[in-house]
Amino acid sequence: MGIEQKTGNLGVVTTTLEKVVNWGRTGSMWPMLFGLACCAIEMMAAQASDYDMSRFGMELMRPSPRQSDLMIVAGRVTRKMAPVLRRLYDQMPDPKWVVSMGDCASCGGVFNNYAIVQGVDEVVPVDVYVAGCPPRPEALIHGIMTLHEKVKAEQLKDWA
Amino acid sequence: MKNELKVAVEDLKKRFGAQQSEFRGQISLLVGPQDIVEVCRTLRDDHGFDMLATVTAVDYWPEQQPRFHLVYQFNSLSKLMRLEVRVPLDGNEPSVDSVTGVYPSANWHEREVWDMFGVHFEGHPDLRRILMPYDWEGHPLRKDYPLGYEEVQFTFNYEEIELRKPRPKE
Numbered sequence: 001m002g003i004e005q006k007t008g009n010l011g012v013v014t015t016t017l018e019k020v021v022n023w024g025r026t027g028s029m030w031p032m033l034f035g036l037a038c039c040a041i042e043m044m045a046a047q048a049s050d051y052d053m054s055r056f057g058m059e060l061m062r063p064s065p066r067q068s069d070l071m072i073v074a075g076r077v078t079r080k081m082a083p084v085l086r087r088l089y090d091q092m093p094d095p096k097w098v099v100s101m102g103d104c105a106s107c108g109g110v111f112n113n114y115a116i117v118q119g120v121d122e123v124v125p126v127d128v129y130v131a132g133c134p135p136r137p138e139a140l141i142h143g144i145m146t147l148h149e150k151v152k153a154e155q156l157k158d159w160a
Numbered sequence: 161m162k163n164e165l166k167v168a169v170e171d172l173k174k175r176f177g178a179q180q181s182e183f184r185g186q187i188s189l190l191v192g193p194q195d196i197v198e199v200c201r202t203l204r205d206d207h208g209f210d211m212l213a214t215v216t217a218v219d220y221w222p223e224q225q226p227r228f229h230l231v232y233q234f235n236s237l238s239k240l241m242r243l244e245v246r247v248p249l250d251g252n253e254p255s256v257d258s259v260t261g262v263y264p265s266a267n268w269h270e271r272e273v274w275d276m277f278g279v280h281f282e283g284h285p286d287l288r289r290i291l292m293p294y295d296w297e298g299h300p301l302r303k304d305y306p307l308g309y310e311e312v313q314f315t316f317n318y319e320e321i322e323l324r325k326p327r328p329k330e
Contacts, residue, residue, distance in 0.1 A: 080293040086328070114300060114308030115292070122326045 018156055025069070025095065026148040028057045032068035032092065034085075036075030039102035039134045043074045046137035056144060065091040070147070071124070072140075076104040077117045089124045095159075097151070099143055100126045103133045165241045168207040172199060178245075188244040193230075193256045196247055200232070200262040209234040209243065212259070215269035217277045221303045226250035228279060232259070249279060258284040276301035 035043050047053050047061065054060075062068040065088045077085055089098070100120050103109035106129040108118035117123060127150060130143035169187055172178045176199055178189040191199055203209040213233040221227045230247040249256060258281035259266045270281045271290040278299035281287055289296060298305055313321045 080291075108310065112307075112309040114306075118310045121328070123328055125328055 018154070019152075021159075022152045022154055026057065026151050028059070029070050029097075029148075029151075030068045031058055031061050031070040031072050031099075032065055032088070033061045033063045034071055034073050034088070036073070036077065036081070037104070039074035039105070042134040042137055042140060043072060043101065046140045051137035051141060053141065053144065056141070056148070058144070065089075066093065068092060069095065070097050070099065072099045072101050073105045073120045073124075073126075074101040074134075076109065076111060077120050077123070078115050079117060082117050082123050085120070086123050097127045097147060098124050099128045099130060099147060101130045101140060101143070102135055103131060106131060109133060162239070162241050164207065164236075164239050165243065168203065168209070168243065171206070172202065172245075175202070186242065186244060188246055190246050190248065193247050193249055193254075196230075196232070196245070197257050197259055197262060199245060200259045203234055203243070203245075204262055207236070208239050209236045209241075211235040211237055212263035212265050212269075213242075215259075215266050215273060217273050217279060217301075219277060219301065219303045228254055228277060230256065230273070230279065253278060253280060255280040255282060257282050260284060275299070278302065 035041075045051060047058070058070075065071075069092070071089060071092065073085070089096070098120075100106045104111060104116065105120045106126075108116055110133070112118070120126065128143050128147045130140055132139050135143070165187065169178075169180060169189065172189055172191070173180065176191055176195045178191050178199075181188050181190070200212070211234065213235045214231075215233075216231050218229045218231065219227060220229065226248040228249040230249060232245045232247070234243045234245070236242070247256060256279060258270055260270065260281075261283070267285070268290060270284055271287060273279050274281060274284075274287055275289045275291050276299055288294065292300065311317075311321060
């Protein structure tokens with residue numbers, strides 16, 4: 001605060017490195033298209049005009065894992081799809097986060113059988129779980145805001 | 161019942177000894193497994209059933225012997241009629257001739273029946289799993305296949321299930 005008072009109206013602001021980096025990360029976090037089933041429709045609805053996710057920085061959704069930060073697993077993951085999911089997660093560059101959208105991705109949902117992975121956290125580490133079958137677009141946006149708060153609370157010693 | 165359908169049913173009964181049963185206006189014929197390719201060829205060439213709608217199977221274990229019923233459903237687009245043909249099969253590894261030579265659309269349907277029920281099709285060009293992972297063991301839609309469900313995690317057994325759950329290494 002001292003430097004700001006001395007420079008006056010020069011247009012200089014001081015902050016911490018953590019705050020700037022976290023602000024940059026949350027301000028433009030690009031999700032990867034991973035809509036598998038019905039939750040994908042709600043994800044599309046959240047990205048479309050009525051519940052706009054580009055207000056929160058998710059201007060576009062990249063289908064390529066190399067160019068995205070956030071993986072929104074929307075829908076049921078079968079046992080056949082689980083290694084594919086893990087491979088795509090490994091191909092994403094750091095820093096990366098995972099949002100598990102809907103009941104089937106969080107815990108297996110209504111499908112408690114041999115074919116569906118019971119919760120995608122058996123395959124990838126999840127940051128935020130969004131419940132619902134399917135979650136409303138507002139619920140998904142609330143999940144994204146929770147993830148933003150989690151990212152803003154990250155410290156320097158966690159990055160390395 | 162339409163006249164052409166009656167002609168087809170009578171022809172199959174005479175040549176292959178098919179037994180007829182009816183449910184809500186839909187005709188179903190029971191045929192032996194050794195005749196099915198000839199039945200398909202007859203239906204396609206002589207009676208105008210140009211579309212094989214589906215090939216599925218039903219497992220009646222343990223109530224009925226024979227255990228499996230293979231169900232073939234034929235459509236005729238030119239004459240607007242439907243017919244169902246059932247083939248009873250028994251045993252743990254039943255085998256029947258493939259009808260892909262007669263109706264190419266049976267290819268993936270027979271792959272699905274192989275994957276889910278274990279019915280082997282002789283002469284099928286590419287018989288491998290289509291719905292389950294390629295190295296899966298077992299045939300899931302049989303009645304003696306376990307459901308494979310996960311135990312529900314309540315508060316009293318939370319810790320013991322939490323230790324057993326598979327987690328990613330990262």
